[in-house]
């Protein structure tokens with residue numbers, strides 16, 4: 001949630017401390033094309049229905065939705081069913097596809113006559129956000145998004161675009177499903193909780209809410225006050241110039257800007273002084289290099305020896321996306337604690353087991369999703385499913401690049417049938433998991449409590465390389481230390497220090513051993 005200023009309750013503050021990216025809907029938020037769309041829809045439907053199409057119909061049934069969904073949704077509201085038709089249907093055809101063509105003809109005709117108007121305060125906000133270091137994306141159901149952006153000369157204000165054409169190519173369901181916003185966040189390399197959604201349509205606001213974005217701002221251009229908050233917005237504004245932007249001291253920065261832990265070893269050791277250190281380690285990409293096949297990610301003898309020694313001095317836990325038994329089988333060491341399935345499945349002190357309860361209730365959904373994925377992906381060579389107790393991973397590392405969108409489409413269609421699951425991801429992998437507020441950071445908190453270490457005298461240190469490790473970095477911000485293993489691709493991270501690769505991770509762990517007085521053997 002954004003903070004609100006006490007003296008001006010309408011003003012919203014977006015600070016780099018809280019967020020990294022802002023995702024803008026286009027029509028009605030940035031450009032004045034919502035009214036062009038509304039007029040085109042009215043021209044279309046008024047020839048078909050009585051009483052005529054109203055502004056309320058526009059807001060309830062078509063605004064923000066993909067074109068054909070909007071047609072189906074409105075016709076259904078009037079008890080009308082038309083044949084679906086085919087994409088080849090012309091604008092004169094009395095089919096859903098034909099109406100879609102006709103509506104677009106009306107839209108482009110008006111656009112040509114009037115040109116594209118922009119909301120100056122939205123453009124001003126975009127400029128202020130980018131100057132403060134926010135990343136920005138445009139997320140629109142419109143298939144005319146590029147045309148509109150070009151005509152309005154706004155293309156340079158966005159780092160990513162997910163529009164109707166892209167959604168169609170990837171098979172992503174449109175708003176109110178959250179998938180197009182999630183895809184934009186993924187393209188920006190930002191976790192949804194660190195991104196803000198700006199929307200004027202109820203369907204878009206619902207999509208932002210369902211995607212668990214850090215903040216959803218309803219931009220009220222028309223309609224009754226409170227309707228967007230009613231649809232799930234955290235806050236409603238009528239004027240984007242009231243949104244304040246703060247550079248703040250962001251907790252997130254580009255991975256390249258994060259200082260090296262080994263170069264700053266004196267500083268790091270000073271930060272540990274007088275504190276009991278507890279060590280939490282991701283597995284893939286952290287304790288072992290990323291390799292082509294998941295089963296080949298074996299722990300090296302050198303790393304195993306280092307971990308064994310580390311566990312003689314400190315509480316140590318492996319916190320991984322792997323299935324718990326697989327993780328334990330790879331590490332093969334006594335005296336460590338383990339959390340598998342991205343923290344849903346934990347083996348804590350004294351063999352105390354924890355399985356996230358709400359996640360357990362959703363296991364039949366994960367089972368069904370796994371079956372559907374196996375069926376849907378069977379024809380795409382190179383895909384590989386990896387079932388963990390609480391999640392199912394779809395590896396696409398070996399899929400021909402041109403066919404990766406097909407994989408994404410299959411994942412999206414399975415997800416659309418299982419709204420209680422969500423998509424997360426990592427290195428060339430999509431994962432489906434229970435859509436609940438549980439992640440590696442929560443697992444670390446659980447372990448600290450179970451170990452009696454949830455107090456100020458303890459400094460938790462988490463080392464990881466991937467997006468799911470960012471949850472732990474965020475959770476420990478200000479009360480522990482996060483160390484990120486740099487990959488080939490730069491992305492924002494909340495980590496405090498960086499390590500170049502798995503060998504540097506080992507050197508860092510050796511540094512901890514030396515700090516504790518060296519090997520005990």
Ligand SMILES: O=P(O)(O)OC[C@H]1O[C@H](O[C@H]2O[C@H](CO)[C@@H](O)[C@H](O)[C@H]2O)[C@H](O)[C@@H](O)[C@@H]1O
Pocket residue numbers: 282283284285289290291292293294295297319320321322323386393395397426427428429466468
């Ligand atoms: O949380 P982690 O321990 O980092 O696990 C994350 C995922 O890692 C594995 O996949 C990744 O590593 C494989 C082996 O190097 C690689 O082939 C794959 O492309 C990577 O995505 C693991 O297979 C997944 O189950 C984990 O969720």
